[in-house]
Amino acid sequence: MKKVYERIISIIFVGFISITLLFSLLFNWHTMLESLYENKDKILNVRLSSEYVKDVIDSIDSAYTEGVFFRKQYIDIYGGLQKMSGKSIIWDSNPNNTIMIGSDGKLYSSGNITMNFADYYSNKDILNKYAEAVSDLSMFTTQNDVDLLFFQAPARYDADEISLPIKISDTSKDNVDYLYSQLKDNTDLTVLNSQILYKEQDIDFADLFFKTDHHWNIKTAFWAYSEICKALNNYYDYKIPELYFNIDNYINYVIPSSYLGSLGVRTGGLFAGRDDFDLIYPKFETDYVKTICKVDNLDISRGGGIQYKGKFEEVILSDVNKLKSKKSEIIFGSYVSSDRSEVIIENRKSATDKKVLILKDSFALPVSAFLSTCFAETRLLDLRYQHEKSVKEYILDYAPDAVLIIYNPGAYSDTFFNFDKKN
Amino acid sequence: MVFSSSIFLFAFLPIVFLFYFVIFRKKRKPQNIFLFIVSIVFYAWGEPIFVLLMLATIVVNWFCAIRINKTACGKNKLWLTLGIVYNVGILFVFKYLLFVLDNLNLIFNTNLLIKGFSLPIGISFFTFQAMSYLIDVYRGKDLVQRNLLYVGLYISFFPQLIAGPIVRYETVADQINNRTESYELFSEGTARFIFGLSKKVILANSLAIIADTAFGGTTLACSMAWLGAIAYALQIFFDFSGYSDMAIGLGKMFGFKFNENFNYPYTARSISEFWRRWHISMGTWFRDYVYFPLGGSRVKKPRMILNLFIVWLLTGLWHGANWTFIVWGLYYFCFIVIEKLIGKKLNSVPKVFGVLYTLILVLFGWVLFRSDNIAAAFTYFKAMFSFGSGGWDITLIYIKENAVILVFGVLACMPIVTWCGRVIKNEYLKLSLKIIVLIILAAVSVVYVVKGTYNPFIYFNF
Numbered sequence: 091m092k093k094v095y096e097r098i099i100s101i102i103f104v105g106f107i108s109i110t111l112l113f114s115l116l117f118n119w120h121t122m123l124e125s126l127y128e129n130k131d132k133i134l135n136v137r138l139s140s141e142y143v144k145d146v147i148d149s150i151d152s153a154y155t156e157g158v159f160f161r162k163q164y165i166d167i168y169g170g171l172q173k174m175s176g177k178s179i180i181w182d183s184n185p186n187n188t189i190m191i192g193s194d195g196k197l198y199s200s201g202n203i204t205m206n207f208a209d210y211y212s213n214k215d216i217l218n219k220y221a222e223a224v225s226d227l228s229m230f231t232t233q234n235d236v237d238l239l240f241f242q243a244p245a246r247y248d249a250d251e252i253s254l255p256i257k258i259s260d261t262s263k264d265n266v267d268y269l270y271s272q273l274k275d276n277t278d279l280t281v282l283n284s285q286i287l288y289k290e291q292d293i294d295f296a297d298l299f300f301k302t303d304h305h306w307n308i309k310t311a312f313w314a315y316s317e318i319c320k321a322l323n324n325y326y327d328y329k330i331p332e333l334y335f336n337i338d339n340y341i342n343y344v345i346p347s348s349y350l351g352s353l354g355v356r357t358g359g360l361f362a363g364r365d366d367f368d369l370i371y372p373k374f375e376t377d378y379v380k381t382i383c384k385v386d387n388l389d390i391s392r393g394g395g396i397q398y399k400g401k402f403e404e405v406i407l408s409d410v411n412k413l414k415s416k417k418s419e420i421i422f423g424s425y426v427s428s429d430r431s432e433v434i435i436e437n438r439k440s441a442t443d444k445k446v447l448i449l450k451d452s453f454a455l456p457v458s459a460f461l462s463t464c465f466a467e468t469r470l471l472d473l474r475y476q477h478e479k480s481v482k483e484y485i486l487d488y489a490p491d492a493v494l495i496i497y498n499p500g501a502y503s504d505t506f507f508n509f510d511k512k513n
Numbered sequence: 514m515v516f517s518s519s520i521f522l523f524a525f526l527p528i529v530f531l532f533y534f535v536i537f538r539k540k541r542k543p544q545n546i547f548l549f550i551v552s553i554v555f556y557a558w559g560e561p562i563f564v565l566l567m568l569a570t571i572v573v574n575w576f577c578a579i580r581i582n583k584t585a586c587g588k589n590k591l592w593l594t595l596g597i598v599y600n601v602g603i604l605f606v607f608k609y610l611l612f613v614l615d616n617l618n619l620i621f622n623t624n625l626l627i628k629g630f631s632l633p634i635g636i637s638f639f640t641f642q643a644m645s646y647l648i649d650v651y652r653g654k655d656l657v658q659r660n661l662l663y664v665g666l667y668i669s670f671f672p673q674l675i676a677g678p679i680v681r682y683e684t685v686a687d688q689i690n691n692r693t694e695s696y697e698l699f700s701e702g703t704a705r706f707i708f709g710l711s712k713k714v715i716l717a718n719s720l721a722i723i724a725d726t727a728f729g730g731t732t733l734a735c736s737m738a739w740l741g742a743i744a745y746a747l748q749i750f751f752d753f754s755g756y757s758d759m760a761i762g763l764g765k766m767f768g769f770k771f772n773e774n775f776n777y778p779y780t781a782r783s784i785s786e787f788w789r790r791w792h793i794s795m796g797t798w799f800r801d802y803v804y805f806p807l808g809g810s811r812v813k814k815p816r817m818i819l820n821l822f823i824v825w826l827l828t829g830l831w832h833g834a835n836w837t838f839i840v841w842g843l844y845y846f847c848f849i850v851i852e853k854l855i856g857k858k859l860n861s862v863p864k865v866f867g868v869l870y871t872l873i874l875v876l877f878g879w880v881l882f883r884s885d886n887i888a889a890a891f892t893y894f895k896a897m898f899s900f901g902s903g904g905w906d907i908t909l910i911y912i913k914e915n916a917v918i919l920v921f922g923v924l925a926c927m928p929i930v931t932w933c934g935r936v937i938k939n940e941y942l943k944l945s946l947k948i949i950v951l952i953i954l955a956a957v958s959v960v961y962v963v964k965g966t967y968n969p970f971i972y973f974n975f
Contacts, residue, residue, distance in 0.1 A: 093696070095700065095944045095947070095948060096696045096697050096699070096700035097696055097700070098948060099700040099703050099704060099948065099951060100696055100699045100700045100703055102952070102955075103703045103707070103955070104527070104530055106955075106959075107522055107523055107526055107527045107530075108527040108530070108531070110522075110523040110527075111523050111524055111527045111528070114523060140561060140562040143561035143562070144561060147558055147561065150520075151518070151520050151558075154519060154520045154523075154524060155518070155519040155520065155963070155965060158519045158523055158963050161963055164959065164960050164963040164964060165963070165964050167960045168960045168961065168963075168964040171957065171960065175916075175917040175918075176913065176914075176916065176917065177914050177915075178914065179914050181719075181722045255910055255914070256907075256910060358964075
């Protein structure tokens with residue numbers, strides 16, 4: 091018996107670690123390569139220093155960790171174990187990534203709420219600076235006969251509505267209202283504050299966001315889209331037919347318990363469950379050409395420079411059939427694309443012949459997808475990435491009919507509000 | 514590279530096994546050369562530059578040992594001195610120089626500056642191993658190793674390289690060439706490694722969150738201060754003993770038998786007993802290479818007290834260049850002296866009181882040890898005794914969130930496995946249970962490792 095025991099223990103241990111190595115290399119090599127590619131700047135910047143060697147080693151280390159076979163399943167089990175042991179907080183090696191379950195059953199992160207821009211929070215001088223930047227852009231667009239609309243996505247954490255196991259310092263809700271008041275009082279700009287709008291329309295705050303993701307859900311994004319259409323019609327007389335922003339003219343295919351958002355992937359699906367994901371696409375006929383521009387090398391590696399042609403549900407929501415059959419992984423960027431420096435969407439069957447430029451963060455992706463049904467051309471610029479022109483130069487060259495700024499409060503940073511700088 | 518990482522578990526280790534047990538099977542010399550090379554890679558993974566210092570240390574100590582042994586009539590004290598000066602020298606430069614300069618600047622109001630060195634991982638461990646080798650050779654134990662690679666393997670062998678135990682050359686001298694690998698040893702090693710890994714990733718890392726919160730806080734309630742101190746006491750035990758278990762386990766897999774480093778220290782009935790159970794390899798090192806040469810206890814009382822003072826001052830300093838470590842070492846000096854003076858009267862105290870007395874003193878010791886500076890330690894002590902300061906709501910959250918870990922942590926400080934072994938007489942049942950427990954612990958540990966949880970290693974800094 092003792093000999094059997096000895097062999098069992100040895101064989102299981104060696105077999106398990108060897109098979110994991112083999113399967114990780116066989117099946118997840120692409121994940122490792124992608125991870126290495128994300129650190130390519132560090133790796134290719136060859137220099138004679140210990141920091142460089144450490145950077146390379148760290149990159150290999152994290153690439154291998156990312157590529158460990160069954161990694162997602164392990165993380166799921168981790169979340170399940172934490173739940174079993176009665177935990178409502180999942181701590182992380184990076185304190186900003188600590189995740190907890192709120193009283194509303196949704197996941198919250200100490201870091202996600204402040205989005206790495208914690209220094210900017212509660213600082214009215216900085217918010218005033220952003221208000222001035224938008225005001226300056228507003229004057230510029232007015233001079234150039236371009237309409238400008240600022241749509242503010244709501245803060246996900248509302249201390250009046252949600253209690254968390256540990257207190258966090260998050261003033262994003264107040265910041266939204268403060269920036270809104272500054273823009274409203276000091277500019278002629280059309281500003282839509284979703285925090286006011288959803289209350290006016292008696293929309294339940296609990297329904298706005300995903301449980302496992304820091305983003306709003308797709309239904310809320312559609313609601314935001316319809317509010318923007320209404321505002322463009324009311325304030326700028328765009329004449330977008332109502333059928334384009336009436337949800338009854340869209341198919342809503344719900345994939346239940348299928349989506350694990352940015353917070354959920356850190357806790358695993360067994361901790362707080364998964365979200366339902368809405369595949370919303372037009373019943374009416376569509377015909378698109380989508381181009382992901384190759385502004386930087388990262389874009390090229392992720393399909394930049396390639397044109398995609400087809401219907402909304404083939405190109406803009408890519409690709410509905412694969413998503414339904416779970417052949418493609420559902421991500422928030424299933425709408426349009428994941429965040430890229432520049433995306434150009436041409437719509438050959440649009441509601442209007444107008445051209446629109448959207449200054450976006452990730453929240454804007456599904457909204458932009460729906461907006462693209464209305465306009466002959468929709469361009470998305472993400473100021474976090476490399477651009478050859480400043481926003482103002484881009485506007486002068488492109489001459490859009492309208493510029494839409496769609497930001498969530500996590501985007502309150504210099505990067506998103508510098509409209510004069512080339513990256 | 515750390516043991517509790519995916520790249521170690523699922524890349525480094527299986528590749529090492531493949532070469533060691535398959536490709537170089539039963540070829541001792543290639544196996545040893547291979548182990549030396551992978552040990553250097555293991556160290557370079559975390560310290561790509563300081564690996565050169567490690568290699569230099571190997572060469573210097575190999576050379577010095579040969580010179581020490583060379584003289585026909587007696588050993589060569591000069592080369593012993595040179596070797597020790599080298600080892601203490603690099604330890605001083607990398608670990609203590611900045612601390613000394615800072616204090617000189619403070620005392621003499623000067624501005625002596627030096628570019629800060631980062632601390633090479635595990636420097637205190639490998640320099641102490643190297644010194645024990647030189648001293649043992651000098652003392653006439655016929656141990657000198659002429660093969661540079663074998664000296665290199667002894668100093669840099671990856672299981673015990675960066676956080677001990679401090680292996681004495683005499684322990685492994687014969688094993689380098691004449692060890693025997695077997696299923697029995699391998700499975701013992703595997704079991705030990707899994708226990709160590711689970712101590713580290715399941716218990717120590719979870720407890721670290723409470724401890725770091727408490728010790729990192731600006732304002733601290735009494736309850737949270739006590740919880741933080743208890744959590745740190747458990748964390749440091751599971752962190753360090755877990756690493757030692759992994760090291761001993763890995764050693765066994767390759768046929769090496771290292772000495773034990775921990776023996777349920779939190780069940781000790783006195784401070785003296787605690788130190789016979791805690792970090793045994795360091796305690797015996799100081800005993801054999803410092804305390805005994807100074808005369809040990811076989812001298813007059815004042816001299817014995819001086820000897821103890823020196824040993825505990827060095828013990829404190831060994832842990833780091835900070836006044837907190839020095840005071841921590843001297844704190845233990847005081848209690849060890851008191852216990853020596855009281856003598857065996859302490860044994861007449863009921864066991865439970867002895868254990869409580871030891872635990873409380875050790876707990877205060879850990880507060881000193883964990884604090885960033887003396888002032889912070891006193892602030893922490895103040896918080897521990899600011900009864901009625903409230904803050905229970907936060908403390909209860911941490912207790913509730915970590916209740917399972919705290920319970921298992923307390924249980925794992927006691928020799929539960931030994932007790933179970935005594936209760937369960939049936940060998941089949943015993944082995945079956947052991948397999949089940951090991952599989953569960955391994956599975957949960959792997960989940961924690963792959964998830965990449967909070968993963969600080971305390972003893973890497975020493």
